[in-house]
Amino acid sequence: MIRIEFEEPTSSSCACCGKATIRLTRFVYRDEDAYAVYYAQYTLIMKKRG
DSSP: OEEEEEOOOEEEEOTTTOOEEEEEEEEEEETTEEEEEEEEEEETTOOOOO
């Protein structure tokens, strides 16, 4: 069985626009053994450049 463990999101400022950037960390377990880890990061309402 696959199980995903959720860490609390962290927040920082985007280097190019200063808006809030959210980073998510997730741990994946298969049959209760560590199987994978993944990260997702996104910026809220990023301004267009150019």
